[in-house]
Amino acid sequence: MRIVFMGTPEFAVPSLHLLLEQGYEIAAVVSQPDRPKGRKRTLTPPPVKEAALALGLPVLQPERMRSPEAVAAIAELQPDLIVTAAYGQILPKAVLELPRLGCINVHGSLLPKYRGGAPIQRSIMNGEKVTGVTIMYMAEGLDTGDMISKVEVSITDEDTSGTLFEKLSAAGAELLGRTLPALIAGEITAVPQADEQATYAPNLTRDDERIDWSRSARQIYDQVRGLSPMAGAFTTLQGEVFKIWKCENPNAGSAAGSSAATPGTVLEASARGIAVQTGDGVLTLLDIQPSGKRMMTAAEWLAGSKLPAGTMLGSEPQ
Missing domain, CATH: 3.10.25.10 (Formyl transferase, C-terminal domain)
Structure with missing residues (x-):
C-alpha cells in the first residue's frame, strides 16, 4: 500500500498522523504552496507541510494540480490510493484515475449537505445542531462522489468554527482509520449522493x-x-x-x-x-x-x- 496524502490546514493533520500510526506507507504529502501571512506578510508553510516535514515525509506543493507537471509528479509516485482532507484543489481526471484503489476524501459535513470549501463555518452560521464527516470517493465535480462512510458530530451553542474544526478533525481521522481496512479488502459498498438534496458551502467572502x-x-x-x-x-x-x-x-x-x-x-x-x-x-x-x-x-x-x-x-x- 503506497498512499499519497493531500491536505493543507490543521484539519488534515490528524488524518496524516493516523495513516502513519496504522502503518501505511506515505509515498509523499501534497499541500498547497506557502502563502504570505500576518501583517508582515511572511511566507508561511501550511500546517500539513510542517507536520510532514517533522515526520520526515517528502512534500510536493504544486500551484495547480491540473498542470501536466503536477500530474506527472503524482504518477511517478505510483500510489495505490490517494487520501485527501481539505486539500483545497479539485483533482483532475488524470489524477483521479492513477491509483488502483481510487481517491478518497475526508469531508467535514454530512454529504450531500454542505458541499464546498467552508462546510464547517457555514454549518454554524446556518444554526445547524448536527454535522459530521463523510468519507467519499472523489469525482470530477465538487464533493459529488459516492459516499463510503459517515459519522455524526453534534454542534453545541458554545461551539465556534475553531472548536468544531477540532471535533471534526479528530472524528475524520478516527473514521478514516475504521474505513481503510474494509476499502483495501474490497468490502466497501459506496452509496451515490442524492443530488436533489445537495446544499453548498462556498468559500467565505x-x-x-x-x-x-x-x-x-x-x-x-x-x-x-x-x-x-x-x-x-x-x-x-x-x-x-x-x-x-x-x-x-x-x-x-x-x-x-x-x-x-x-x-x-x-x-x-x-x-x-x-x-x-x-x-x-x-x-x-x-x-x-x-x-x-x-x-x-x-x-x-x-x-x-x-x-x-x-x-x-x-x-x-x-
Missing part, C-alpha cells in the same frame, strides 16, 4: 463577515461563532471596521429590547458588555476588536473609551 443588524439576535450570534477565530464578523463604528469575536448566547441572556430602537443601536455599554438592538431583541457583545487594535473584552475597551447609548453600529466604512 467579505459580505459573509459583515453583520446585518436587522437579522435576529440568534442569527448574528451564529454568524459570529461561525467566523471565530478565523476571519471574524464585523460591523462598523464611526465609519471604521469594528470586529465582533464573541457574544452572549441570546438563549441564555435577555433577548428583549426596545422595539422602538433601530437595529444596530447601542442600548447600553457597561462592564457586562455592549448591548445592541437587533431585528428581534438585544445581543450583548463580549469580545471585540476596534480598528487598529488587538482583540479584547468589551469591558477592557470601555475602560478607556466611551460608547454612548444611541450610537449606531453598521454604517459603511469610508
Whole structure:
C-alpha cells in the first residue's frame, strides 16, 4: 500500500498522523504552496507541510494540480490510493484515475449537505445542531462522489468554527482509520449522493463577515461563532471596521429590547458588555476588536473609551 496524502490546514493533520500510526506507507504529502501571512506578510508553510516535514515525509506543493507537471509528479509516485482532507484543489481526471484503489476524501459535513470549501463555518452560521464527516470517493465535480462512510458530530451553542474544526478533525481521522481496512479488502459498498438534496458551502467572502443588524439576535450570534477565530464578523463604528469575536448566547441572556430602537443601536455599554438592538431583541457583545487594535473584552475597551447609548453600529466604512 503506497498512499499519497493531500491536505493543507490543521484539519488534515490528524488524518496524516493516523495513516502513519496504522502503518501505511506515505509515498509523499501534497499541500498547497506557502502563502504570505500576518501583517508582515511572511511566507508561511501550511500546517500539513510542517507536520510532514517533522515526520520526515517528502512534500510536493504544486500551484495547480491540473498542470501536466503536477500530474506527472503524482504518477511517478505510483500510489495505490490517494487520501485527501481539505486539500483545497479539485483533482483532475488524470489524477483521479492513477491509483488502483481510487481517491478518497475526508469531508467535514454530512454529504450531500454542505458541499464546498467552508462546510464547517457555514454549518454554524446556518444554526445547524448536527454535522459530521463523510468519507467519499472523489469525482470530477465538487464533493459529488459516492459516499463510503459517515459519522455524526453534534454542534453545541458554545461551539465556534475553531472548536468544531477540532471535533471534526479528530472524528475524520478516527473514521478514516475504521474505513481503510474494509476499502483495501474490497468490502466497501459506496452509496451515490442524492443530488436533489445537495446544499453548498462556498468559500467565505467579505459580505459573509459583515453583520446585518436587522437579522435576529440568534442569527448574528451564529454568524459570529461561525467566523471565530478565523476571519471574524464585523460591523462598523464611526465609519471604521469594528470586529465582533464573541457574544452572549441570546438563549441564555435577555433577548428583549426596545422595539422602538433601530437595529444596530447601542442600548447600553457597561462592564457586562455592549448591548445592541437587533431585528428581534438585544445581543450583548463580549469580545471585540476596534480598528487598529488587538482583540479584547468589551469591558477592557470601555475602560478607556466611551460608547454612548444611541450610537449606531453598521454604517459603511469610508
